[in-house]
Amino acid sequence: MSAILSVNNMEKYYGSKGSVTKAVDNISFQVEAGEFVGIMGASGSGKTTLLNCISTIDRVTSGEVKVGGKDITKLRGNALHKFRREELGFVFQDFHLLDTLTVYENIALALSIRHVAPAKIEKRVREAAARLGISDILNKYPYQISGGEKQRTASARAIIGEPKLILADEPTGALDSRASRMLLLRFREMNEKLGATILMVTHDAFTASYASRILFIKDGRIFSEIRKGNGDRKSFFNQIMDVVALLGGDLNDAV
Numbered sequence: 709m710s711a712i713l714s715v716n717n718m719e720k721y722y723g724s725k726g727s728v729t730k731a732v733d734n735i736s737f738q739v740e741a742g743e744f745v746g747i748m749g750a751s752g753s754g755k756t757t758l759l760n761c762i763s764t765i766d767r768v769t770s771g772e773v774k775v776g777g778k779d780i781t782k783l784r785g786n787a788l789h790k791f792r793r794e795e796l797g798f799v800f801q802d803f804h805l806l807d808t809l810t811v812y813e814n815i816a817l818a819l820s821i822r823h824v825a826p827a828k829i830e831k832r833v834r835e836a837a838a839r840l841g842i843s844d845i846l847n848k849y850p851y852q853i854s855g856g857e858k859q860r861t862a863s864a865r866a867i868i869g870e871p872k873l874i875l876a877d878e879p880t881g882a883l884d885s886r887a888s889r890m891l892l893l894r895f896r897e898m899n900e901k902l903g904a905t906i907l908m909v910t911h912d913a914f915t916a917s918y919a920s921r922i923l924f925i926k927d928g929r930i931f932s933e934i935r936k937g938n939g940d941r942k943s944f945f946n947q948i949m950d951v952v953a954l955l956g957g958d959l960n961d962a963v
Contacts, residue, residue, distance in 0.1 A: 710740065710741050711738040711739065711740055711741075711774075712739055712740065712741045712743075712775065712776060712872050712873055712905045713738065713739040713762065713773075713774070713775055713873055713905075713907065714738045714739075714772075714773070714774040715735060715736055715737050715738070715758075715762065715771070715772075715773050715774075716736050716771055716772045716773075716774070717734055717735075717736055717770065717771040717772070718732050718734070718735045718736070718758070718761060718768050718770070718771035718772075718773065719732055719733060719734055719735075719768065719769045719770045719771055720732035720754075720757055720758075720761055720766070720768055720769050720928075721769045730928055731754045731757040731928055732754045732757050732758050732761065732768075732928045733754070733927065733928035733929045734771075734929065735754075735758060735771075735925075735928070735929060735930055736771075737923060737930065737933075739873070739905060739907055740905075741903070741905055742899070742903050742904075742905055743899075743905055743906075743920060743921060744895070744896065744899040744905075744906045744908070744918070744919045744920045744921075745906070745907050745908070745919055745920070745921045745922070745923065746908050746909075746910055746915075746916040746918075746919035746921070746922045746923070747759065747907065747908070747909045747910070747922070747923050747925060748909075748910060748911065748913075748916050748922055748923070748924050748925070748948070749911070749924060749925035749926060749931075750911070750926070750955075751911070753925045753926055753927065753928070754925050754927070754928035754929075755909050755925045756877065756909060757928075758909075758925065759875060759877055759907070759909045761773060762775075762875065762907070763792075763796060763798065763875050764780055764783070764788060764791070764792060764796075767781070768781050775791075775795060775796075775872055775873055776795065776872050778791075793821060793822060793869075794822065794869065794871070795871050795872045795873065796871050796872070796873055796874075796875060797865075797866030797867055797869065797871040797873070797874040797875070798862075798866055798874075798875055798876075798877075799859070799862050799863050799866050799874065799875070799876040799877070799879045800862065800877050800879075801877055801878040801879065801881040801882055802882065803850070803855075803858045803859060803861070803862050803882075804862065805850045805858055805861060805862060806850075807849065807850050807851060808849075809849070810846065810847055810848060810849055811837075811842065811845050811846050811847070811848055811849075811850070811853065811857075811861050812833055812837075812846040812847065814850070814861055814865060815833045815836060815837065815846075815861060815864045815865045815868055816829050816830075816833050816868075817865070818865050818866075818868050818869050819832060819833075819868060819869060822869065832868055833846070833864075833868065834846075836864040836867055836868045837864055839864070839867075839894075839897070839898070839902070840860040840861075840863055840864045840894050841860065841890075841894070842857060842860050842861060842864065845857055845861075854887065855882055855883050855884070855887055856883055856884075856886070856887025856888075856890055856891060859879060859880075859882075859883060859887070859891050860890075860891060860894060863879075863891070863894060863895070863898070867898060867902065867904060872905065873905050873906075873907060874898075874904055874905065874906045874907070875907050875908075876895070876906060876907070876908040876909070877908075877909050878909060878910055878911070879891060879895070879908065879910075879915075880892065880910070880912065880915045881910075881912075888914075888915065892915060892918040893918075895908070895918060896918050899920075906919075913945060913948045913949055913952060914945065916948055917941050917942075917944050917945035917948055918941065919936070920935065920936045921933065921934070921935045921936065922934050922935075922948060922951075924951055924955070926955065931955065932951050932954075934947050934948065934951060
């Protein structure tokens, strides 16, 4: 397998000389093509900063981030916009759908900005919607659908451009338990059947148990790593909880 994402000696500092906070402290890891990797950590551990640097929302202080072999920390201007548009897919906790567009139009937007032909857009939108079980709501607006349907719409938008890497930031944070489970099943299906490479930040052990590997972040560093292997999801959940217990109070909010 080849590495889709390679993070090498990443550091991220905030503040000035008088008051400096090291949010990410010399982190290195790789994500292989077709992996579903979760990142867990308590609030303030650095997991969201790490994701923001990988997504180019924020800039690293030092180190490199390679996606598909390209060091994205060196990208600027149009090259950076092109990378975000064509090689990354995003799924946010707050959906980030446009209220004035239908579900169909929200999904199609990811291809429209890349100047894909309308006939091809329609085919791909309908395929993505079918995969995520939202074909019957394509003509509705975001205010007319449930939170789970909004998140599946956001997921369809993320995968439609066939990005190298899908980044998910607390994707179940605004969903109830039923909608969360449905979304996570779709994520796993995207990963296993479509070969999507997913990097997901979460504080929730149940959500993390759908991934195949978990990186635990503490004080800006990788504290531990576990892999699902050939075990079932319940066994993996128990493994995750063992690490949570080992970390004690630092991950109380991960339970």
